[in-house]
Amino acid sequence: MPRYAGRPELLLCGLLLGGCATGTPPPAVATPTASAQAPPTATWTPSTTPTATTTPTPTFPADALVDADGLNLRAGPDTMHPSRDVLLRGTPVALEGRSHDDRWLAVRSPADDRGWISAEFVTLRRDLAGVPTQITPTPPPSPTPTAIPMDPSRPLVLVPPAVAQGEPVLIRLREPGAERVVALLDTVEVPLHRLDGDRWAGIIPASPDIAPGQQPVYLTVIRPGGEAVPMTEMLTLRDGHYPEETITLDLEQTPERAAWIDPAVRDGELARLTELTRPVGAERFWSGTWRAPITPTVSSLFGGKRDYNAGAYRGRHSGLDLRARMGAPIRAPARGRVVLVETFVVLGNAVWLDHGWGVYSGYGHLGEPRVAVGDWVEPGDVLGLAGASGAVTGPHLHWEVRVAGVPVHPARWLERDVGFAP
Ligand SMILES: [Zn+2]
Numbered sequence: 001m002p003r004y005a006g007r008p009e010l011l012l013c014g015l016l017l018g019g020c021a022t023g024t025p026p027p028a029v030a031t032p033t034a035s036a037q038a039p040p041t042a043t044w045t046p047s048t049t050p051t052a053t054t055t056p057t058p059t060f061p062a063d064a065l066v067d068a069d070g071l072n073l074r075a076g077p078d079t080m081h082p083s084r085d086v087l088l089r090g091t092p093v094a095l096e097g098r099s100h101d102d103r104w105l106a107v108r109s110p111a112d113d114r115g116w117i118s119a120e121f122v123t124l125r126r127d128l129a130g131v132p133t134q135i136t137p138t139p140p141p142s143p144t145p146t147a148i149p150m151d152p153s154r155p156l157v158l159v160p161p162a163v164a165q166g167e168p169v170l171i172r173l174r175e176p177g178a179e180r181v182v183a184l185l186d187t188v189e190v191p192l193h194r195l196d197g198d199r200w201a202g203i204i205p206a207s208p209d210i211a212p213g214q215q216p217v218y219l220t221v222i223r224p225g226g227e228a229v230p231m232t233e234m235l236t237l238r239d240g241h242y243p244e245e246t247i248t249l250d251l252e253q254t255p256e257r258a259a260w261i262d263p264a265v266r267d268g269e270l271a272r273l274t275e276l277t278r279p280v281g282a283e284r285f286w287s288g289t290w291r292a293p294i295t296p297t298v299s300s301l302f303g304g305k306r307d308y309n310a311g312a313y314r315g316r317h318s319g320l321d322l323r324a325r326m327g328a329p330i331r332a333p334a335r336g337r338v339v340l341v342e343t344f345v346v347l348g349n350a351v352w353l354d355h356g357w358g359v360y361s362g363y364g365h366l367g368e369p370r371v372a373v374g375d376w377v378e379p380g381d382v383l384g385l386a387g388a389s390g391a392v393t394g395p396h397l398h399w400e401v402r403v404a405g406v407p408v409h410p411a412r413w414l415e416r417d418v419g420f421a422p
Pocket of ligand 1: 320321
């Protein structure tokens with residue numbers, strides 16, 4: 001069994017989306033009691049609170065008080081779910097459920113909004129023991145992407161202008177006289193794509209390995225006749241706070257696992273996937289915010305630096321691990337074309353999709369792929385069944401998103417329409 005030296009239960013909250021609450025988290029004043037031992041498998045527990053059709057109770061049940069300056073009310077029990085609203089410090093909430101580990105609370109706000117908040121940032125007014133454990137279905141994709149209209153006075157725009165290491169950035173350009181446009185960030189070059197007339201757009205990855213700070217995005221506009229015009233826009237790159245993890249495999253007990261940390265095997269797989277996902281196609285196949293391939297409960301974070309067996313192999317976790325039962329359907333998050341169905345030593349049975357514009361997504365450790373190379377898939381189509389193939393100690397989904405060969409944080413695609421260019 002691999003031993004994880006880090007404390008993922010803490011990292012989960014602090015890393016994804018830059019924390020559960022905006023602003024500086026206050027000292028933990030209320031630690032939910034780890035009372036009831038959570039059952040190993042989750043079952044849907046209907047809410048016991050009145051439905052919207054009943055007469056509202058005259059007094060709001062203040063089961064807990066928000067104890068942070070702006071706490072995200074999320075669509076599900078994890079920071080990778082989009083935020084629906086922000087609750088201010090002191091806001092009372094009614095408890096309707098809790099996650100199995102008591103770290104997330106399903107709540108109703110006084111405005112009758114429902115969602116999940118981190119238990120770390122509330123003061124409890126009642127015992128959690130009487131609150132049912134719940135899981136939520138995968139949230140539907142957000143119907144309204146954030147519109148950032150083109151500003152005629154700013155022909156070159158990065159959306160968003162500030163990201164963390166390991167996130168995708170949309171480049172938008174209004175340039176009447178261009179025949180071709182290429183963009184460069186660090187060592188990665190991508191072409192922009194003509195939307196119509198003088199509007200261009202493309203997605204560039206901010207690699208997890210680029211140093212935080214102000215990073216220039218260089219554009220070269222090539223005019224008819226070959227004249228090259230340079231342009232630059234600064235990207236604010238925040239620290240991704242990627243954890244360092246130490247993993248020890250007991251190779252005496254399980255010598256067959258030596259291949260899992262063989263640099264030749266691992267680097268060979270990585271090179272193959274980089275090669276597969278480097279081409280940037282001119283067409284964009286997906287639109288809108290992506291849906292999660294399975295209920296997104298994170299078991300291992302994106303981007304962690306992993307040291308296996310005291311330096312035998314060092315690498316970065318290039319995807320996000322999501323909990324999955326054996327045989328659970330893994331679904332396409334967005335429209336795309338299947339470009340790889342193959343079995344790897346580390347990644348196990350894998351399926352990769354090309355979404356266009358250099359964006360690819362991969363699904364590893366499957367029990368059984370259900371698609372073939374060349375298939376077109378729509379959001380929600382089953383790609384395969386979850387399993388425990390490859391270098392794993394239990395069933396889960398390794399979900400990866402790459403842009404022009406560079407791994408980026410998969411959760412960002414669930415939160416916003418990364419390619420939205422109005
Ligand atoms: Zn993984």
